Amino acid sequence: MEIGTIGAGDFAQAFAKRALKAGHKVKLSNSRGPDSLRQIVNQLGPGATAASKEEAACEMVLLAVPWDNLPETLASLLKWNNQILIDGVNTLHGKAGEFTLADVGNLSASQFIAALAPGARVVKALNTITVPKLEADPIVNGARRVVFISGDDDDATRKFRLFSH
Numbered sequence: 011m012e013i014g015t016i017g018a019g020d021f022a023q024a025f026a027k028r029a030l031k032a033g034h035k036v037k038l039s040n041s042r043g044p045d046s047l048r049q050i051v052n053q054l055g056p057g058a059t060a061a062s063k064e065e066a067a068c069e070m071v072l073l074a075v076p077w078d079n080l081p082e083t084l085a086s087l088l089k090w091n092n093q094i095l096i097d098g099v100n101t102l103h104g105k106a107g108e109f110t111l112a113d114v115g116n117l118s119a120s121q122f123i124a125a126l127a128p129g130a131r132v133v134k135a136l137n138t139i140t141v142p143k144l145e146a147d148p149i150v151n152g153a154r155r156v157v158f159i160s161g162d163d164d165d166a167t168r169k170f171r172l173f174s175h
Contacts, residue, residue, distance in 0.1 A: 011173065014066030015039060016083060017074035018047055021098065023054070024144040025072050025136065030057045034173070039066035041075075041083070063087055070094040070173060072136075073123065077102055077112050081126060090129035094166045097123050098136040120161065131166035135159045 011034045015022040018040040026036040035057045038047050047060035067087060073095055075083050080099065101112040101119045114122040124132045136144065138158055148155045161167045 011035070011070065012037065012068045013173070014061065014068040014071040015074055016063055016066055016071060016087075018050060019074065020141045021136075021144070022072060022074040023050060024141045025074065025098070026054055026058060027145055028148075029173075030054060032173070035059070037061035037066040037068060039063045041079070067093055070096065070169065071130075072096045072098055074098050078104075080123065084123070084126040087127070090127050093130055094169060095123070095127055095130035095132050096136065096170060097132050097134045099123065100137050131161070131163040133159060133161040133163070133166050133170045135170060 013029050013034050014037040015026060016039055018038045022038060026038060029036050036054070037059050038051060038054075039061045040047060044060035044062060051058045051060045063083070064087060067090070071093055073080075077099055097120045099119070101114060101122075102109040103112050104110055112119075117125070118134075120132045120134045124130065135157060139155075143155065146155075159167055159170060161170075
């Protein structure tokens with residue numbers, strides 16, 4: 011499977027390592043463009059490529075940008091065409107040490123994101139796991155690490171589950 015990332019920070023890179031290890035191809039994107047990702051892609055190795063946000067909108071896409079960047083980031087993309095959008099974002103304004111909770115009204119965070127990405131099938135996942143845990147082997151002492159997944163689209167959540175095993 012070809013998987014994209016919108017955002018290429020530590021979290022997206024840890025996700026990409028896990029996806030590559032599972033045999034998938036990964037297209038990383040960020041707001042600065044593909045040329046800014048050459049070193050990261052080289053470090054990730056075969057199967058990883060740098061892409062524009064539009065090119066990264068594959069069958070499955072990890073959304074890994076700060077909450078404050080969401081409206082601008084998603085508004086700049088063309089219409090979604092039934093792709094699975096993995097919402098790995100937390101509803102927090104600001105930077106580490108200075109976070110405040112974002113107001114999404116009566117919506118869940120993923121419903122808020124779905125409204126910004128019409129046509130995407132949003133699956134909430136991975137926002138509760140740290141980068142070191144995401145990078146680590148998912149099997150510890152014979153037990154598999156748990157990742158919480160939620161979404162209204164059963165097929166999308168099933169496909170994410172299959173990907174994440």
